[in-house]
Amino acid sequence: MTYIFSSEQHGHLVPYIAALHASCITIDHMIGPFLPPLTNEKLLPWWKERLAEANQGTRVIVLLLPETAPGAKPVGTDLRGLAMLRLSSSETASFRGRIDAVLVNQKYRRQGGAKTLVDALEYEAAKRGRTMLRVNTETGSVAEAAFKKFGYIEIGKVPQFSRVLSNDKKGETFFYKDLLP
Numbered sequence: 669m670t671y672i673f674s675s676e677q678h679g680h681l682v683p684y685i686a687a688l689h690a691s692c693i694t695i696d697h698m699i700g701p702f703l704p705p706l707t708n709e710k711l712l713p714w715w716k717e718r719l720a721e722a723n724q725g726t727r728v729i730v731l732l733l734p735e736t737a738p739g740a741k742p743v744g745t746d747l748r749g750l751a752m753l754r755l756s757s758s759e760t761a762s763f764r765g766r767i768d769a770v771l772v773n774q775k776y777r778r779q780g781g782a783k784t785l786v787d788a789l790e791y792e793a794a795k796r797g798r799t800m801l802r803v804n805t806e807t808g809s810v811a812e813a814a815f816k817k818f819g820y821i822e823i824g825k826v827p828q829f830s831r832v833l834s835n836d837k838k839g840e841t842f843f844y845k846d847l848l849p
Contacts, residue, residue: 670788673729684744686711728753751785767803807839
């Protein structure tokens with residue numbers, strides 16, 4: 669089940685969120701904002717900035733958690749995934765959003781978690797008047813194939829767009845989706 673991140677209900681999960689992010693970068697070699705080695709000194713401040721953006725209303729963070737009883741707080745091991753949507757603050761782009769991340773815990777992959785998270789982001793985007801979403805993925809990745817499957821339209825590819833651990837660079841594929849019927 670998906671939940672919109674709230675500091676009161678989910679603030680205690682921040683170290684687990686950072687750990688999920690770290691595992692996607694180190695184990696899956698996902699391109700992220702950091703290169704390994706990853707430390708809490710890198711990850712926790714970065715996540716606190718993302719959470720502050722969520723509190724300011726410029727970002728939506730959706731968590732994938734098991735269903736809990738009303739008022740019950742999830743525990744760290746319950747975190748199955750998360751996704752983030754950045755809401756444009758530009759007046760000329762007030763109808764757009766950008767999917768910044770879709771992270772699924774390895775134990776819960778191939779169970780529809782990524783689709784559930786993306787559906788939740790699309791719903792939240794539409795609720796906030798966002799009718800067009802953009803996302804970029806590593807070229808040739810599972811994420812690239814997933815967003816094609818989710819109905820996103822490829823805009824193009826940029827070779828050698830992001831640096832990876834070996835000091836090589838990998839390409840990015842850019843997509844958009846119009847949420848209007």
